[in-house]
Amino acid sequence: MTPCSTAPPTVADIDVTAFTHNLCAVRARLSASCELMAMVKADAYGHGAVELAASALQAGATWLAVARCDEGVDLRLQGIDAPILLLGPIWPDEVDTLLAYRLTPVLGSLEDARLVQQHAQPRGQQVGVHVNVDTGMGRLGLQPHQVPVLLDEMEALSHLDWQGVMTHMATADHPDKRTTQEQWQCFCRVVQTMHDRGVRPVYLHAANSAVLYRFPQMHGQIVRPGLALYGVHPFEAPEANVLRPVLSWKTRLARVETVVSGSGVSYGHTFVTSRLSRIATLPVGYADGLCRRLSNVGEVLVQGRRAPFVGQITMDMCMIDVTDIPQAQMGDEAVLIGAQGEDRITVEAMAAHGGRSPYEVFCAISARVPRRYIV
The missing domain is CATH 2.40.37.10 (Lyase, Ornithine Decarboxylase; Chain A, domain 1)
Structure with a gap:
């Protein structure tokens, strides 16, 4: 097919300056010790992950997050060298790929941990991992009572570097804060269990865009804004005027x-x-x-x-x-x-x-x- 040389009638304009403004506006709400992980999954919510990932890092993000292995590989192939968190399920036929491209997997089960260990050991590779705890989202992650079982196998999982532990809030944008507070309390109990067993991950994180604005006490060591970076506030609030449409x-x-x-x-x-x-x-x-x-x-x-x-x-x-x-x-x-x-x-x-x-x-x-x- 011969490419059309004329301008297409329908286009989506992406304002990169607005995107970096929004990231800086979010960053300004964080403590100096709290890092920012830019959500660029689903092609940066349809905005273009490759194009905006570099801008996010230049504006102060230290991590990127994707949902699928191929999304992370695409970023690596375009020269992105920053840490990339792989949020989605871990599939056996993708483990070697995620290791080769230095993606950081999120473990949602004991089987995930064993699978990554099984592939990392022959390579002699230490793999940074984050543990996902299902405190109420009902989607992915270990149930809180399963975490001690994972800790029991810690010694056998010698090629895993326990960098982070995370959860995801299901109702943080709702007026009623009780469910989010209950999830946070559950998460804190799990973290305390890990600490009691001598496991102290560098990153504790639970803050999506809604948590970031409504629950500053839940920022942890890194936040995971998504929609706010693209100019949409998760709920009506005076702060919404600070964000710019992208x-x-x-x-x-x-x-x-x-x-x-x-x-x-x-x-x-x-x-x-x-x-x-x-x-x-x-x-x-x-x-x-x-x-x-x-x-x-x-x-x-x-x-x-x-x-x-x-x-x-x-x-x-x-x-x-x-x-x-x-x-x-x-x-x-x-x-x-x-x-x-x-x-x-x-x-x-x-x-x-x-x-x-x-x-x-x-x-x-x-x-x-x-x-x-x-x-």
């Missing part, structure tokens, strides 16, 4: 057509015009990550004014009503997420209209939408 999603009007009252639009004619209308077509659809649930409820910006989606969003295209924007014409910019004129459509607003979270909106923007990095 991603803007834009396209262009491909057609503007005047249609009579009573005209149906898109599949199923779920929208029918009630007046003489101007309907614009945008070259972006659910294959690009635009949620179909925005059909007939979401909005975009055209010439600084809001235009609603009309009709069903299709695989490659969608339609908007620009009747009240009389100067709108083919080629005009349409902003799906971001600012235009004096108005802005936030990722939070798009998420709310589509019944999703900001995480889902970011991660859904597909690979066929080019990322353009603005420094």
